[in-house]
Amino acid sequence: MDTPTDTAMVTTLEKSRPRSVVPPPPDRGNSWWGSDDDPQSLAVPSWQFGMWLGLGTLTVLFAALSSAYIVRVGGEPLSFALPSTLWISTAILVANSIALIQARRLLARKEQSFVRWLAVSFVFALGFLVSQVITWSILASQGVFMTANPHSSFFYVLTAVHGLHVVGGLGALLRCGVHVRRRSRWPQLVRAVGMTATYWHFVDAVWLWIVFLFLWTSL
Amino acid sequence: MESNVIANAEAAVQTHHHEPQSFWTKYVFSQDHKVIAMQYMITALIMGFIGMVMSWIFRIQLAWPDHNLPFMRFLMPTNMESGTLQTPGYYMLVTMHGTIMVFFLLTAILTGGFGNFLIPLQVGARDMAFPFLNMLSYWFYFLSCVVITVSLFVSTGAASAGWTSYPPLSALAKATPGSGLGQDLWLVAIALFIVASTMGSLNYVTTALNMRTKGMTLMRMPLTVWGIIVAAVLGLFAFPALFAGAVLLLLDRHLGTSFFLPHLVLGGEHIVRDGGSPLLWQHLFWFLGHPEVYILILPAMGITSEILSNGARKPIFGYKVMVGSLVAIAFMSFIVWGHHMFVSGMNPWLGFAFVITTLIIAVPSAIKTFNWLGTLWKGNIRFTTPMLYAIGFISTFVTGGLTGIFLGNSALDIPLHDTYFVVAHFHVVMGLSSVFGIFGGIYYWFPKMTGKMMSERWGKVHFWLTFIGSYGVFWTMHYLGFMGMPRRYFSYESYQFLPPSMHTLQIIITISALIVGAAQLIFVVNFLYSWLRGPKAPDNPWQATSLEWQAPTPPPHGNWVGQLPEVHRWPYDYSVPGASVDFVPQTVPLEVEPSGEHHRTAVAVNGHTNGHSNGHHA
Numbered sequence: 001m002d003t004p005t006d007t008a009m010v011t012t013l014e015k016s017r018p019r020s021v022v023p024p025p026p027d028r029g030n031s032w033w034g035s036d037d038d039p040q041s042l043a044v045p046s047w048q049f050g051m052w053l054g055l056g057t058l059t060v061l062f063a064a065l066s067s068a069y070i071v072r073v074g075g076e077p078l079s080f081a082l083p084s085t086l087w088i089s090t091a092i093l094v095a096n097s098i099a100l101i102q103a104r105r106l107l108a109r110k111e112q113s114f115v116r117w118l119a120v121s122f123v124f125a126l127g128f129l130v131s132q133v134i135t136w137s138i139l140a141s142q143g144v145f146m147t148a149n150p151h152s153s154f155f156y157v158l159t160a161v162h163g164l165h166v167v168g169g170l171g172a173l174l175r176c177g178v179h180v181r182r183r184s185r186w187p188q189l190v191r192a193v194g195m196t197a198t199y200w201h202f203v204d205a206v207w208l209w210i211v212f213l214f215l216w217t218s219l
Numbered sequence: 220m221e222s223n224v225i226a227n228a229e230a231a232v233q234t235h236h237h238e239p240q241s242f243w244t245k246y247v248f249s250q251d252h253k254v255i256a257m258q259y260m261i262t263a264l265i266m267g268f269i270g271m272v273m274s275w276i277f278r279i280q281l282a283w284p285d286h287n288l289p290f291m292r293f294l295m296p297t298n299m300e301s302g303t304l305q306t307p308g309y310y311m312l313v314t315m316h317g318t319i320m321v322f323f324l325l326t327a328i329l330t331g332g333f334g335n336f337l338i339p340l341q342v343g344a345r346d347m348a349f350p351f352l353n354m355l356s357y358w359f360y361f362l363s364c365v366v367i368t369v370s371l372f373v374s375t376g377a378a379s380a381g382w383t384s385y386p387p388l389s390a391l392a393k394a395t396p397g398s399g400l401g402q403d404l405w406l407v408a409i410a411l412f413i414v415a416s417t418m419g420s421l422n423y424v425t426t427a428l429n430m431r432t433k434g435m436t437l438m439r440m441p442l443t444v445w446g447i448i449v450a451a452v453l454g455l456f457a458f459p460a461l462f463a464g465a466v467l468l469l470l471d472r473h474l475g476t477s478f479f480l481p482h483l484v485l486g487g488e489h490i491v492r493d494g495g496s497p498l499l500w501q502h503l504f505w506f507l508g509h510p511e512v513y514i515l516i517l518p519a520m521g522i523t524s525e526i527l528s529n530g531a532r533k534p535i536f537g538y539k540v541m542v543g544s545l546v547a548i549a550f551m552s553f554i555v556w557g558h559h560m561f562v563s564g565m566n567p568w569l570g571f572a573f574v575i576t577t578l579i580i581a582v583p584s585a586i587k588t589f590n591w592l593g594t595l596w597k598g599n600i601r602f603t604t605p606m607l608y609a610i611g612f613i614s615t616f617v618t619g620g621l622t623g624i625f626l627g628n629s630a631l632d633i634p635l636h637d638t639y640f641v642v643a644h645f646h647v648v649m650g651l652s653s654v655f656g657i658f659g660g661i662y663y664w665f666p667k668m669t670g671k672m673m674s675e676r677w678g679k680v681h682f683w684l685t686f687i688g689s690y691g692v693f694w695t696m697h698y699l700g701f702m703g704m705p706r707r708y709f710s711y712e713s714y715q716f717l718p719p720s721m722h723t724l725q726i727i728i729t730i731s732a733l734i735v736g737a738a739q740l741i742f743v744v745n746f747l748y749s750w751l752r753g754p755k756a757p758d759n760p761w762q763a764t765s766l767e768w769q770a771p772t773p774p775p776h777g778n779w780v781g782q783l784p785e786v787h788r789w790p791y792d793y794s795v796p797g798a799s800v801d802f803v804p805q806t807v808p809l810e811v812e813p814s815g816e817h818h819r820t821a822v823a824v825n826g827h828t829n830g831h832s833n834g835h836h837a
């Protein structure tokens with residue numbers, strides 16, 4: 001904190017910064033590089049802020065693809081029936097987000113059982129990929145291929161780009177697993193699981209958006 | 220006492236632990252922001268040199284069409300076998316010149332080079348927030364440079380559909396020779412570049428917002444940091460649109476989709492595609508493309524503000540308004556992309572909306588210009604090389620900005636769009652201005668980066684040749700544009716509507732361009748010679764106030780020895796009335812020297828602006 005002489009200067013020259021009521025985060029990264037008691041930083045740790053910015057970038061990616069879709073089909077109704085496996089995929093991803101919320105909550109309470117929920121999330125993610133492959137094969141069996149029409153082109157592109165992000169999420173879960181195995185310190189675990197959960201919530205939200213987009217255009 | 224010794228020993232051990240030891244981790248796969256900055260800077264300068272040589276070759280073709288230059292065969296083995304440039308080679312060169320200059324030189328050096336070097340040093344951090352990501356950013360950039368360079372040597376030639384790569388030209392391998400493998404490599408290189416830029420930008424923004432040292436409030440950050448992080452935010456939210464476009468274009472090229480391809484007949488052959496829209500690509504491209512030009516100009520504006528204030532020995536005029544107008548320009552840049560598409564047959568009402576948003580950008584831009592002039596007004600100007608470049612920046616930005624107001628009007632843009640007028644406009648406002656910012660920045664921070672001084676004399680020769688030569692190129696080009704000289708023509712002798720005097724002007728442009736090119740060789744020699752043999756630089760050669768000048772030269776790993784510096788004032792305390800010297804570093808406490816930070820209004824009203832009161836009040 002400020003030294004006594006500094007405090008005097010600060011009160012006369014600077015408006016006091018409104019401080020967040022949230023207690024300081026447990027970890028700002030490596031203490032040598034970071035600045036733990038630094039009044040000039042955000043109320044969130046760098047990794048969380050960086051993750052939000054990165055998700056902002058991915059949002060623009062999906063927004064660009066979605067608006068390209070809307071412009072390209074120009075109000076024509078969806079030309080194929082959405083396979084019902086899509087609903088299974090949706091349920092799996094919603095459940096996945098809940099599992100990660102649970103994992104994060106348990107970790108915050110320092111309960112070891114958070115590992116179990118990470119494993120559940122990993123299984124859900126794999127299950128989602130399987131159900132996606134089934135969805136694609138159902139469409140393919142109906143003759144709805146990538147080049148069939150603009151709807152199917154965008155359906156494959158959007159779900160494939162999303163699928164790649166799911167694979168990325170699997171990587172993030174594996175990284176959490178490595179931390180658990182190496183018995184990393186608690187702040188590192190909070191950081192790894194926190195980043196993974198935030199990322200997965202985004203991936204799940206994007207999925208809901210994609211489903212909404214295709215339901216909307218099927219009307 | 221004893222505990223102090225232990226603490227020091229621990230700190231030493233920690234520093235020792237963090238300092239990379241081997242050659243590979245220290246200079247190649249380094250996570251130190253200063254090393255990554257130099258890697259970015261040197262790679263970008265090499266790419267820029269390649270882009271410049273390309274412009275020489277096509278400029279020679281334009282001045283002396285079909286002239287045979289046998290030695291050119293060595294530079295371009297394909298498309299120039301006999302020493303005469305062939306048509307596909309011309310389009311390839313123009314495309315690659317634009318691509319390399321915009322992405323691989325300007326974007327890379329301004330954010331990757333200056334951003335990496337300046338942000339941690341100017342906000343008082345030991346390094347970036349994510350050093351590993353920072354290293355990955357450089358190596359993805361390096362990979363993208365390799366891919367784009369390799370594309371020059373494939374048998375069908377590099378991409379040649381223009382730096383904007385409009386389909387259908389870029390979507391069908393048979394459309395042009397360059398639309399073969401070259402175009403694929405172009406798309407891959409751009410995608411890699413976007414990944415690199417995103418990883419870098421995440422770092423720049425997070426570091427500046429979350430890693431500031433004690434006392435470094437947002438409104439005490441130097442304008443360079445502001446310019447770079449606003450540009451980084453633009454990159455984060457604009458580049459993904461081009462990434463999406465690149466993915467869709469690759470699918471159109473290889474998997475038979477029809478995102479951008481309508482039904483076409485190419486060489487008597489029906490293309491089995493249906494309903495795709497080439498305009499969709501233009502929207503995706505320009506949603507990036509317009510913010511992209513601000514990604515280039517905003518950091519250059521920041522650098523210029525920094526150098527002007529230092530060179531004029533005056534506080535920057537209207538600091539908060541400068542920050543506000545940076546942010547305003549950034550915001551506006553997302554809603555003007557349609558002005559690149561006035562000739563695409565868009566609804567005139569939509570065009571009108573884009574005219575309005577485009578012209579509004581002139582307001583924050585003009586505010587910045589007047590503030591720079593206000594900073595110079597009655598200053599004790601030191602005409603150093605960086606200062607000359609900063610003043611040169613104002614000149615080119617105003618010149619190019621004025622023609623921008625012409626072109627922002629759709630009624631004027633439509634007749635001028637496909638002429639040299641547009642080429643001249645964007646080169647001056649976006650290319651030259653950024654380049655002047657970059658050169659100013661290099662001359663200014665070279666002592667801190669390398670620990671050596673560059674030659675001022677040769678720097679000034681470099682400046683005047685570049686400045687006059689560039690106007691020789693682009694002023695002339697504006698005239699040609701008004702006369703109706705069309706863009707993108709490889710050869711123009713057989714067209715009746717072009718008077719012979721145009722040939723003379725083309726020759727003047729090419730000679731000016733070659734002079735500017737020769738001037739860059741002076742820069743290269745000055746840069747390399749100074750780095751190897753230049754006189755040793757003091758810690759603060761320009762008597763500047765910001766934090767980086769208070770660090771050792773060159774800064775060690777971790778930037779500051781011992782504790783991080785503490786900031787007590789804004790970065791523009793030049794010629795503060797009552798101060799003992801005409802610059803007060805940010806680290807000097809307010810008890811020691813007064814600050815102008817909160818008194819600018821009073822001083823301006825009383826007329827006691829700087830200059831006359833320097834250093835006589837102690």
